[in-house]
Amino acid sequence: MNKLILVTGGTGYIGSHTVVELMNEGFDVVIIDNLSNSEKSVLNGIAEITGRRPFFEQFDICDKKRLHDFFRIYKKLDSIIHFAAYKAVGESIEKPLMYYQNNLTSLMNLLEGMIEFKIPHFVFSSSATVYGQPDQLPVNEEAPFKTADSPYGNTKQIAEEIIRDTVNANDNLKAISLRYFNPIGAHSSALIGELPRGVPNNLVPFITQTAAGVRNELKIFGDDYNTPDGTAIRDYINVVDLAKAHVVSIKRMIEQKSKSDLEIFNLGTGKGSSVMEIVNAFEKSTGEKLNYKIVGKRAGDVESVYADITYANKELGWKAEIGLEETLLSAWNWEKYLRNKKR
Ligand code: NAD
Ligand code: UFG
Numbered sequence: 001m002n003k004l005i006l007v008t009g010g011t012g013y014i015g016s017h018t019v020v021e022l023m024n025e026g027f028d029v030v031i032i033d034n035l036s037n038s039e040k041s042v043l044n045g046i047a048e049i050t051g052r053r054p055f056f057e058q059f060d061i062c063d064k065k066r067l068h069d070f071f072r073i074y075k076k077l078d079s080i081i082h083f084a085a086y087k088a089v090g091e092s093i094e095k096p097l098m099y100y101q102n103n104l105t106s107l108m109n110l111l112e113g114m115i116e117f118k119i120p121h122f123v124f125s126s127s128a129t130v131y132g133q134p135d136q137l138p139v140n141e142e143a144p145f146k147t148a149d150s151p152y153g154n155t156k157q158i159a160e161e162i163i164r165d166t167v168n169a170n171d172n173l174k175a176i177s178l179r180y181f182n183p184i185g186a187h188s189s190a191l192i193g194e195l196p197r198g199v200p201n202n203l204v205p206f207i208t209q210t211a212a213g214v215r216n217e218l219k220i221f222g223d224d225y226n227t228p229d230g231t232a233i234r235d236y237i238n239v240v241d242l243a244k245a246h247v248v249s250i251k252r253m254i255e256q257k258s259k260s261d262l263e264i265f266n267l268g269t270g271k272g273s274s275v276m277e278i279v280n281a282f283e284k285s286t287g288e289k290l291n292y293k294i295v296g297k298r299a300g301d302v303e304s305v306y307a308d309i310t311y312a313n314k315e316l317g318w319k320a321e322i323g324l325e326e327t328l329l330s331a332w333n334w335e336k337y338l339r340n341k342k343r
Contacts, residue, residue, distance in 0.1 A: 090150075174253050180237070195338075233305070
């Protein structure tokens with residue numbers, strides 16, 4: 001399909017992998033990114049993998065006038081996939097207004113542009129964080145929102161409401177909100193991956209940096225949860241599998257298969273893994289020994305969350321295919337590529 005797709009945040013972690021999958025499927029892509037959390041060199045990785053270069057525009061989507069000018073130039077847009085957002089949970093607690101401002105203003109500017117310029121399809125990056133600690137596991141899309149643990153989580157809940165109200169009020173607008181569980185790993189080529197700034201908050205980049213000797217030791221946050229080995233459980237999903245679900249979502253809207261104006265899908269594997277299981281799987285797949293120690297729980301962490309993926313399976317015909325060990329190995333290969341580049 002040679003339709004033109006706007007990918008906001010397309011030089012970021014999940015965005016860059018999605019751009020690759022879109023281009024592999026024949027879509028044309030224009031990225032908007034202000035590079036607040038990514039680098040322009042990511043475009044080289046994308047070009048090397050796909051043999052093509054996406055269009056790239058560097059600016060802040062919160063700049064309404066600049067975005068309006070963009071829509072006037074790129075008249076043939078078919079769909080928007082909106083990744084651009086700030087995503088650090090801890091930082092959002094310290095700087096809530098920065099998070100509300102960036103994550104919600106960017107969304108509203110895009111939706112206004114879609115209405116004015118008649119762009120019919122929208123895919124939104126939501127998060128399992130909207131569920132908090134669910135009452136039932138695996139958690140399905142019908143589960144109620146729990147009070148969000150952070151301003152970041154609030155922005156995802158509010159964003160889904162903004163999108164719902166907007167599609168309800170506009171006949172020609174369709175949206176799909178994808179609730180990601182824990183995206184990990186990198187492209188198998190090791191040419192694109194996650195670029196954490198400073199000390200990583202997330203488990204897998206912390207693991208790979210520890211194995212690479214950048215960090216002294218991994219701290220495992222809590223071993224007295226009510227889980228089989230006492231460590232917390234999450235649903236870790238390969239970022240390429242996750243990216244493919246965006247392509248499927250775009251095609252679903254183009255082919256007019258949506259069952260409602262806003263559809264919501266969980267994107268996970270359906271299987272929970274504990275922190276200790278991730279550590280063991282990493283050691284097994286890479287042959288690296290990890291230096292770790294158990295410390296107290298991290299504030300705000302839930303005990304266990306993993307996805308019910310029945311709905312995504314049935315409606316999108318999508319499921320995660322890459323196993324945990326292969327995924328952790330891809331994360332490790334990416335870390336080694338980064339270290340070599342820095343030498
Ligand atoms: P990322 O930080 O790697 O990518 C986001 C990109 O958006 C960055 O390149 C950044 O420079 C850009 N950006 C941010 N604000 C912008 C603005 N106002 N204008 C233009 N560009 C802007 O993050 P990611 O991990 O790829 O996450 C993508 C999306 O998925 C985010 O919305 C995030 O909240 C959501 N999400 C991520 C995870 C995860 O664990 N990574 C989990 C659930 C949901
Ligand atoms: N963990 C450690 N040590 C670390 C880092 C993490 O033990 O150094 C543990 C955490 O306590 C948690 C698990 O590893 O039990 C996963 O932690 P992450 O920080 O990797 O991921 P979270 O589940 O906390 O959060 C992620 C995203 C959020 C998103 C949320 C939705 O980072 O943006 O998933 O489920 F909101």
